[in-house]
Amino acid sequence: MRYLVTGGAGFVGSHVALALIEHGHHVTILDNLSTGHRAAIPTGAQFHEVDLLDTNRLNTILANGPWDGVLHFAALSLVGASMATPYHYLRQNMLTSLNLIEGCVRYNVPRFLFSSTAALFNNQGNTPLSEDSPINPGSPYGESKFLIERALNWAERIHGLRYGCLRYFNAAGADAKGRLGEDHQPETHLIPLALDSALGRRPPLKLFGNDYPTPDGTCIRDYVHVSDLAEAHILTLNRLDTGSVTYNLGTGQGFSNLNILKAIETVTGRELPWDWAPRREGDPAILVTDPTRIRTELGWQPRYTKIEDIIETAFRWRLAHPNGYRGL
Numbered sequence: 001m002r003y004l005v006t007g008g009a010g011f012v013g014s015h016v017a018l019a020l021i022e023h024g025h026h027v028t029i030l031d032n033l034s035t036g037h038r039a040a041i042p043t044g045a046q047f048h049e050v051d052l053l054d055t056n057r058l059n060t061i062l063a064n065g066p067w068d069g070v071l072h073f074a075a076l077s078l079v080g081a082s083m084a085t086p087y088h089y090l091r092q093n094m095l096t097s098l099n100l101i102e103g104c105v106r107y108n109v110p111r112f113l114f115s116s117t118a119a120l121f122n123n124q125g126n127t128p129l130s131e132d133s134p135i136n137p138g139s140p141y142g143e144s145k146f147l148i149e150r151a152l153n154w155a156e157r158i159h160g161l162r163y164g165c166l167r168y169f170n171a172a173g174a175d176a177k178g179r180l181g182e183d184h185q186p187e188t189h190l191i192p193l194a195l196d197s198a199l200g201r202r203p204p205l206k207l208f209g210n211d212y213p214t215p216d217g218t219c220i221r222d223y224v225h226v227s228d229l230a231e232a233h234i235l236t237l238n239r240l241d242t243g244s245v246t247y248n249l250g251t252g253q254g255f256s257n258l259n260i261l262k263a264i265e266t267v268t269g270r271e272l273p274w275d276w277a278p279r280r281e282g283d284p285a286i287l288v289t290d291p292t293r294i295r296t297e298l299g300w301q302p303r304y305t306k307i308e309d310i311i312e313t314a315f316r317w318r319l320a321h322p323n324g325y326r327g328l
């Protein structure tokens, strides 16, 4: 199959592109390298350095099909930044995605896989979130993703585009063979930040908020290994022939920020320096999924079920790449 992958030079997109190649597919990556890295583009993928706002170049690539599917990872994806510049986030994520969806319809792309997010939910209780839990984004970032899910729904109803919305919980870890890893600039994710603090490459870690309604007062999240995410994409692509789907994608286990700190110390064998900081705007208290639907419908089973194993892959990548992808 021939797949076009937007955002394939980024963290999740590069791991999924690699998995597609390993499954024998042809992969073309479209990325403007705004947060991605040329060195993260897997061997064997074709690459176009293009911005999704550039409809001329986008449509030229889409016209050069036929494509069996498009996987759409490219986005602005920082919750905090979206609270500071809400209209920029809404405009950018909506416009880029609408350009792509419209182009896919125009050039008869049959399958569309979209990186959605747990940030659609603003959970105050501790019940695991199902696909049918109320949508109530706590940030413009989450809202932009919800609007894109709705746009896909209309593309199916009006034009028959088959789509899959995969709502990732917290993507973490790195390719087990060390070929790819996580390198966001700026980094906002807990595990890479904590690893760098433990390694003495950053100042003490800041933990945002100790007064959440959780057992230890810190936020609780569901971490899913990025290679397990990649496998879920492959399974979902195969499923799209029988109709559109929406899945929550996590392991169903919740870890508090303090649990993660402890696991980082166990894996690294180092003491992790850290301090409290005030809550970060837009962060819900608990985001844990109930993964029943994707497990029963697709038979998806995460290989990484222990948080220490997820952290260990990220730790190995950071040890081998102290500057991330820079200089590669």
Ligand SMILES: NC(=O)c1ccc[n+]([C@@H]2O[C@H](COP(=O)([O-])OP(=O)(O)OC[C@H]3O[C@@H](n4cnc5c(N)ncnc54)[C@H](O)[C@@H]3O)[C@@H](O)[C@H]2O)c1
Pocket (backbone or CB within 6 Å): 006, 007, 008, 009, 010, 011, 012, 013, 030, 031, 032, 033, 034, 035, 036, 037, 050, 051, 052, 053, 072, 073, 074, 075, 076, 077, 096, 115, 116, 117, 118, 167, 168, 169, 170, 171, 172, 184
């Ligand atoms: N990382 C997570 O834990 C997580 C959780 C939930 C959802 N998501 C979603 O998954 C997707 C990938 O996340 P990630 O962590 O890999 O992010 P990332 O920043 O590493 O990757 C995004 C990629 O998209 C590219 N890009 C951004 N804007 C573009 C544009 N206008 N045109 C072309 N390319 C553009 C960037 O250069 C980058 O390579 C995003 O849509 C994000 O919202 C991620």
